[in-house]
Amino acid sequence: MGAPDPSPEITAYAHARRMALARADRSCCCPAKPVVMTIMPMASAQGEPIELFLCGHHYRVSRRRLAEIGAVVFDGDGLPLPVDPWPVEVGAFA
Numbered sequence: 814m815g816a817p818d819p820s821p822e823i824t825a826y827a828h829a830r831r832m833a834l835a836r837a838d839r840s841c842c843c844p845a846k847p848v849v850m851t852i853m854p855m856a857s858a859q860g861e862p863i864e865l866f867l868c869g870h871h872y873r874v875s876r877r878r879l880a881e882i883g884a885v886v887f888d889g890d891g892l893p894l895p896v897d898p899w900p901v902e903v904g905a906f907a
């Protein structure tokens with residue numbers, strides 16, 4: 814069980830993009846401020862990673878599905894988040 818670790822390329826990309834996440838005023842999913850960056854398992858037509866900025870709420874409700882399709886999620890420090898259980902006490906993101 815457990816998702817494979819993100820590739821070094823994806824990890825480097827997420828780290829480089831962490832400031833864009835920090836500066837973003839709204840998520841891709843809704844007007845809330847994003848707290849995580851999701852890198853989708855497929856690349857764009859240009860071969861670039863496809864990223865989604867998600868708020869805490871939409872991350873929580875979609876993280877299982879994201880894990881199922883092989884997306885990887887990074888926090889605001891550009892560090893990969895574990896797929897399995899989101900600690901209950903992190904309700905502060907709501």
Ligand SMILES: [Zn+2]
Nearest residue numbers: 842843868871
């Ligand atoms: Zn949202």
